[in-house]
Amino acid sequence: MKYLSILGSTGSIGTSALDIVRMHPYLFGIKALACAxxxxxxxxxxxxxxxxxxxxxxxxxALELSRILKGEFKPEIVYGENGFIxxxxxxxxxxxxxxxxxxxxxxxxxxxxxxxxxxxxxxKETLVMAGEIVMAKAKENQVSILPVDSExxxxxxCLKGNLKKDLKTIFLTASGGPFRKKSFKSFKxxxxxxxxxxxxxxxxxxxxxxxxxMMNKGLEIIEAVHFFDVSYEKIQVxxxxxxxxxxxxxYKDGSIIAQMGQPDMKAAISYALSEPDRLDLQTDFPxxxxxxxxxxxxxxxxxxxxxxxxxEACRQKGTMPAVMNAANEIAVEAFLEKHINFMDxxxxxxxxxxxxxxxxxxxLSSIIEADLWARDKVRQAVM
Ligand code: MG
Numbered sequence: 097m098k099y100l101s102i103l104g105s106t107g108s109i110g111t112s113a114l115d116i117v118r119m120h121p122y123l124f125g126i127k128a129l130a131c132a133x134x135x136x137x138x139x140x141x142x143x144x145x146x147x148x149x150x151x152x153x154x155x156x157x158a159l160e161l162s163r164i165l166k167g168e169f170k171p172e173i174v175y176g177e178n179g180f181i182x183x184x185x186x187x188x189x190x191x192x193x194x195x196x197x198x199x200x201x202x203x204x205x206x207x208x209x210x211x212x213x214x215x216x217x218x219x220k221e222t223l224v225m226a227g228e229i230v231m232a233k234a235k236e237n238q239v240s241i242l243p244v245d246s247e248x249x250x251x252x253x254c255l256k257g258n259l260k261k262d263l264k265t266i267f268l269t270a271s272g273g274p275f276r277k278k279s280f281k282s283f284k285x286x287x288x289x290x291x292x293x294x295x296x297x298x299x300x301x302x303x304x305x306x307x308x309x310m311m312n313k314g315l316e317i318i319e320a321v322h323f324f325d326v327s328y329e330k331i332q333v334x335x336x337x338x339x340x341x342x343x344x345x346x347y348k349d350g351s352i353i354a355q356m357g358q359p360d361m362k363a364a365i366s367y368a369l370s371e372p373d374r375l376d377l378q379t380d381f382p383x384x385x386x387x388x389x390x391x392x393x394x395x396x397x398x399x400x401x402x403x404x405x406x407x408e409a410c411r412q413k414g415t416m417p418a419v420m421n422a423a424n425e426i427a428v429e430a431f432l433e434k435h436i437n438f439m440d441x442x443x444x445x446x447x448x449x450x451x452x453x454x455x456x457x458x459x460l461s462s463i464i465e466a467d468l469w470a471r472d473k474v475r476q477a478v479m
Contacts, residue, residue: 098369101128101186101213103151103204104195106137108299109218109244109361113193114141116366120375127189130180130196133157139164147171149186151179180204185211191369194219195244197302198425199418199467202226206460209233209241216368218244220315221425225418226463227322241323242368247316248323249364250342250355255324258347266320267344267352269336270395271359273307276335280399286438288431305428309441310395314406315424318417321410328410333403335393340382358382401442405449414456415466416449422470423448430478444474 100117104110110131117124130151131138139161142150151174152158158175174182177200184192184204192208193216194201201219208215209230217223222230234241243249247268255263274293275286291308292301299307306312313333321328339359346352357363358379366375397404402424409417427444430436436444448470455462 097125098123098191099125099127099189100191100193100369101130101149101183101189101208102126102193102195103130103180103183103201104193104197104218105129105141106131106134107195107197109195109365110193111137112361113195113365113369114145116362116369116375116377117145119377123375124369128183128186130183132196135161135164142171143168148188149174149183151175151183177203181207184208185213187211189213191216193244193365193369194222197300199225199422202230205230206233209237209239212237212239214239215241216244216365217241218365220245220312220319221421223322224315224318224421225467226460227318227417228457229460229463231322231325242371243319243323244361244365244368245316245319246359246361246364247343248320249367251320251324251345253355253367254343254345254353258345258353260325262347262349263326263330263345264348265346266324266326266331267346267354268313268316268320268331268333269339269341269343269392270310270313270333271307271339272335272337272393272395273310273312275308275399276337276393278399280396283399284437284439288434291431291438301432302425302428305431305441306424309402309424309428309438310400311402311405311424311428311441311445313395314402314409315421317403317406318410328407333395335395336390337393338387338390340387340390356382401446405442405445408449412454414454415458415463416452416454418463418467419452419454419470420445420449422467423474426471426474426478430474435478440478444477447477448473 126145126147128149129147132153158173185207192213195218199221205222344354409420423445427441
């Protein structure tokens with residue numbers, strides 16, 4: 097039996113993970129759940145999965161949850177940053193699924209590693225901000241960090257049974273988002289509504305906008321560098337609109353190994369929880385004869401400079417990826433609140449990166465300082 101703590105239980109990854117647990121009740125038990133604001137869904141999850149510990153964003157939400165559960169089964173309720181850390185390191189769990197959104201995932205991730213929990217990592221920002229520190233800490237504590245992101249899960253699977261020294265290229269695939277075919281000229285007219293419509297994946301708002309700007313792929317480039325300890329120069333992004341090939345690894349003998357499947361996050365989540373076993377998810381294979389063709393295109397970096405930002409952040413390393421990420425988070429927030437237009441997101445990230453003096457080999461406090469600096473800078477620019 098595997099005992100799970102899920103941070104981000106009400107989001108798209110969290111709810112899919114709970115679907116998997118629901119299908120395999122004899123394999124998994126839920127010990128702790130955490131979410132930010134969606135208290136009514138969390139209450140339903142508590143009734144169904146009976147966790148011992150739950151965490152919400154602040155004291156008000158904790159009181160609200162406590163009121164909803166009055167007279168029913170009630171777990172211990174904690175809140176805020178310390179609450180998330182407590183949930184991530186809860187002693188009754190042995191696997192922690194980190195599916196929170198944004199930089200808020202970093203400290204719980206480190207806490208979980210220090211508590212020697214195995215990590216299923218869906219929070220990209222953890223590795224983007226502090227990849228070196230996180231991976232070194234995982235090694236030191238002998239815990240595995242398994243990727244939940246479909247592309248990284250694919251790469252992880254394509255690397256199995258092969259030697260890292262033979263790896264030549266990682267082909268990181270991208271759906272291309274809703275604006276793949278839109279002309280650069282009309283980018284200035286992109287509305288929030290347009291940007292929230294993703295063609296293949298159904299996800300939360302932040303990651304949907306990140307997909308529209310292709311910053312999601314940018315974050316995944318940096319994530320891959322740390323996950324697989326490879327140079328960014330070995331990573332090539334390919335637009336693959338069908339989202340059937342979830343990524344590929346090319347070796348020096350010219351062989352390419354691809355991982356494929358339906359565009360459904362459940363496969364990647366379940367593999368991170370059950371590897372090397374594969375769970376029966378009762379999923380159909382893609383119908384190859386109906387799909388007819390799988391296509392691949394070169395990304396247009398004029399339309400989507402996010403990819404260039406990410407490669408530049410990888411090249412400079414240090415605090416630059418954290419700055420890129422923080423600037424993006426605030427810019428996306430401002431776009432979601434309709435304070436800025438779509439193209440401004442790129443301008444704000446670019447400006448923050450340009451103005452930042454990169455610190456090499458930063459410790460955690462320098463990373464957090466750079467993150468806060470970038471947030472401030474972008475906030476001032478959008479106000
Ligand atoms: Mg992905």
